[in-house]
Amino acid sequence: MSSILEVRGLTTQFSGPKGYVTVVENVSFAMKPGATLAIVGESGSGKSVTAMSLLRVLPEPPARIAAGKVLLSGKDLLQLGEQAMRRVRGRDISMIFQEPMTSLNPVMTIGGQIVEAIREHRELSADEARAEAVALLDRVRIPDAGHRIDDYPHRLSGGMRQRVMIAMALAGRPKILIADEPTTALDVTVQAQILALLARLQSEFGMGILLITHNLGVVAQIAQRVLVMYAGRIVEEAPVRDLFQDPLHPYTEGLLGATPRMYQDAEAGARHRLIDIAGIVPQPDQLPPGCAFAPRCPKAFARCREERPALLPTRDGRQSACFLTQNTAASA
Amino acid sequence: MQGATQGAGRNRIVRFLVRRSAQAGLTLLAIAVLNFVIVHLAPGDAIDVLAGEFGGADAQYLDKLRRSYGLDQPIYVQLFQYLFNVVQLNLGFSFRNNMPVFDLIMTRLPATLLLMVASMLLSFTAGLLLGVFSARRVNTFADDAVSVLALLCYATPLFWFGLMAIVLFTVKLNLLPGNGMYTIGSNLGWFAATLDVARHLVLPACSLALFHMAVYTRLMRASMLEVYGLDYIRTARAKGLSQRRIAFRHVLPNAILPMVTMLGLQVGSLLGGAVLVETVFGWPGLGRLAFDAILQRDHNLLIGILLLGSALVVIANLITDLLYAWLDPRIEVA
Numbered sequence: 001m002s003s004i005l006e007v008r009g010l011t012t013q014f015s016g017p018k019g020y021v022t023v024v025e026n027v028s029f030a031m032k033p034g035a036t037l038a039i040v041g042e043s044g045s046g047k048s049v050t051a052m053s054l055l056r057v058l059p060e061p062p063a064r065i066a067a068g069k070v071l072l073s074g075k076d077l078l079q080l081g082e083q084a085m086r087r088v089r090g091r092d093i094s095m096i097f098q099e100p101m102t103s104l105n106p107v108m109t110i111g112g113q114i115v116e117a118i119r120e121h122r123e124l125s126a127d128e129a130r131a132e133a134v135a136l137l138d139r140v141r142i143p144d145a146g147h148r149i150d151d152y153p154h155r156l157s158g159g160m161r162q163r164v165m166i167a168m169a170l171a172g173r174p175k176i177l178i179a180d181e182p183t184t185a186l187d188v189t190v191q192a193q194i195l196a197l198l199a200r201l202q203s204e205f206g207m208g209i210l211l212i213t214h215n216l217g218v219v220a221q222i223a224q225r226v227l228v229m230y231a232g233r234i235v236e237e238a239p240v241r242d243l244f245q246d247p248l249h250p251y252t253e254g255l256l257g258a259t260p261r262m263y264q265d266a267e268a269g270a271r272h273r274l275i276d277i278a279g280i281v282p283q284p285d286q287l288p289p290g291c292a293f294a295p296r297c298p299k300a301f302a303r304c305r306e307e308r309p310a311l312l313p314t315r316d317g318r319q320s321a322c323f324l325t326q327n328t329a330a331s332a
Numbered sequence: 333m334q335g336a337t338q339g340a341g342r343n344r345i346v347r348f349l350v351r352r353s354a355q356a357g358l359t360l361l362a363i364a365v366l367n368f369v370i371v372h373l374a375p376g377d378a379i380d381v382l383a384g385e386f387g388g389a390d391a392q393y394l395d396k397l398r399r400s401y402g403l404d405q406p407i408y409v410q411l412f413q414y415l416f417n418v419v420q421l422n423l424g425f426s427f428r429n430n431m432p433v434f435d436l437i438m439t440r441l442p443a444t445l446l447l448m449v450a451s452m453l454l455s456f457t458a459g460l461l462l463g464v465f466s467a468r469r470v471n472t473f474a475d476d477a478v479s480v481l482a483l484l485c486y487a488t489p490l491f492w493f494g495l496m497a498i499v500l501f502t503v504k505l506n507l508l509p510g511n512g513m514y515t516i517g518s519n520l521g522w523f524a525a526t527l528d529v530a531r532h533l534v535l536p537a538c539s540l541a542l543f544h545m546a547v548y549t550r551l552m553r554a555s556m557l558e559v560y561g562l563d564y565i566r567t568a569r570a571k572g573l574s575q576r577r578i579a580f581r582h583v584l585p586n587a588i589l590p591m592v593t594m595l596g597l598q599v600g601s602l603l604g605g606a607v608l609v610e611t612v613f614g615w616p617g618l619g620r621l622a623f624d625a626i627l628q629r630d631h632n633l634l635i636g637i638l639l640l641g642s643a644l645v646v647i648a649n650l651i652t653d654l655l656y657a658w659l660d661p662r663i664e665v666a
């Protein structure tokens with residue numbers, strides 16, 4: 001199946017006091033139309049920076065996309081001018097963010113913010129756009145949308161605000177929705193509702209979803225493929241079921257070990273945080289010379305500390321960046 | 333935008349207004365008491381001042397005078413008498429000008445209000461525009477140029493700028509009048525008279541506005557840059573909005589809020605600046621009156637002007653609070 005979005009060798013840096021620091025390095029993946037791809041990893045592993053690089057909404061400076069291609073139906077977004085890029089944002093690719101509490105403009109009504117998104121991408125009159133905004137709020141299950149539309153964001157709960165964000169993201173009828181930890185800041189019950197909403201909207205609109213999360217339960221629930229990120233790089237890529245049953249990279253094992261019986265729990269909508277692996281994610285400017293995970297890895301050996309393992313195909317169309325799995329793959 | 337919220341909004345504003353007006357009234361009362369206390373802390377009373385000016389008088393006569401002014405009463409009685417008078421807008425009598433203080437102030441107030449409002453509008457608008465301009469071109473030559481300009485305006489002494497403006501625009505170029513509020517001895521129709529006052533207003537208002545414009549420019553630039561870094565601006569960019577729309581519809585309406593707060597805070601210093609500007613430009617306002625009152629030791633007048641100045645600041649703050657509540661929907665009735 002052809003992919004709708006293909007990312008090749010994406011490398012994003014931030015300028016710091018001692019020059020540029022690479023925060024996302026050589027990230028490549030592809031998304032199929034209408035499917036859900038998840039990116040998981042601990043806090044600080046570069047998930048948000050990757051997502052924002054795709055839409056080019058990072059502040060430049062200090063950020064800069066140093067290398068790579070982001071191909072949307074074959075067209076490289078990184079080569080587009082600002083005008084052309086504006087037509088991609090919200091129309092081809094929409095994004096919802098990690099912090100629903102601060103992601104809406106506090107002095108503009110939610111209706112105003114949605115109408116604005118609609119009229120940016122579709123030729124509608126003010127009245128038509130307003131009617132469409134009410135319809136969108138209905139679609140994301142906001143009760144009494146006709147009245148709610150004139151509320152200011154501070155009147156809404158976090159869950160309601162994230163629904164508004166989703167409605168706004170749908171305004172331009174995008175082919176791809178990037179959801180950056182859409183439920184992290186929310187209560188467990190609200191999380192489940194938002195996820196169910198996303199899953200339903202995906203089938204209604206046929207969008208591809210790039211779901212960023214550190215909750216493996218969420219991944220099990222709605223994704224088909226998973227990218228595992230660590231310290232700015234992809235360390236494993238696999239279909240969801242394979243990843244859960246047979247993780248290849250020790251980091252993935254650690255993530256799964258940190259959330260026991262995740263797969264079963266996921267159906268119950270339980271909330272799990274991946275923070276139980278000993279040690280912490282290294283800062284981007286303090287990466288060890290070899291594998292970035294080696295200092296925390298129970299299986300690390302001499303070579304891991306000297307040489308950085310590349311992300312290579314193993315078996316069944318999976319990829320892993322670990323010498324161990326690459327060796328087993330070779331011998332198998 | 334729509335009926336329901338607007339009705340709720342108006343209600344909100346009304347309740348806000350009532351509460352804040354009560355607070356303002358209390359503030360003014362406290363200021364009046366403070367005024368009274370300060371005057372009575374100074375050694376001697378008004379009669380001693382009079383006596384000193386007449387070159388001495390006999391003690392019996394002074395006591396008689398004290399009794400007739402109620403100065404022999406206990407201090408709290410005097411305080412209540414004073415407050416009672418203030419509430420009735422009776423601010424005493426200016427012997428120097430041979431006029432009740434309140435009437436005297438009222439003849440001068442319009443000129444000062446005109447000067448202050450004009451400079452305020454000018455400095456706020458110019459500062460806003462320059463700040464937005466600067467923030468949209470951050471770290472470019474244009475941005476630096478605006479910063480230098482603002483710094484110059486900030487550092488230039490008001491009276492110096494006023495004098496230089498008179499030298500250039502009045503003396504050398506003969507473009508604008510540099511003294512007074514209207515052309516003396518002219519008999520003009522209302523339109524021509526308005527124009528005449530406007531022409532006289534240009535130099536003093538600009539001189540007074542300059543410093544405040546610099547303050548607003550720097551504040552607006554900083555405020556814009558701060559808002560540019562917030563999450564909801566990233567949301568706006570992710571929607572595909574143009575830079576212009578982001579700047580004017582999303583950043584500006586949020587960045588302007590600290591400006592409004594500043595507007596209220598600046599009224600006091602604007603009044604202080606007015607004293608200077610009115611003196612330099614011969615503008616017949618309260619500032620000049622206060623200046624003369626100090627030189628002539630006209631205590632009643634001075635205290636009256638102080639009280640009125642405080643009232644102006646309190647009222648201006650009330651207005652800016654209202655403006656703020658109107659601009660920021662998060663200010664609920666709390």
Ligand SMILES: Nc1ncnc2c1ncn2[C@@H]1O[C@H](COP(=O)(O)OP(=O)(O)OP(=O)(O)O)[C@@H](O)[C@H]1O
Nearest residue numbers: 014023042043044045046047048049050062214284
């Ligand atoms: N504006 C910035 N300036 C400098 N460094 C940044 C900036 N934004 C992010 N980074 C760095 O990039 C790295 C990755 O951050 P990112 O936000 O992508 O992590 P994440 O995987 O999304 O984590 P989380 O789960 O906490 O959201 C972090 O080390 C962070 O310090």
Ligand SMILES: [Mg+2]
Nearest residue numbers: 047048049098
């Ligand atoms: Mg993140």
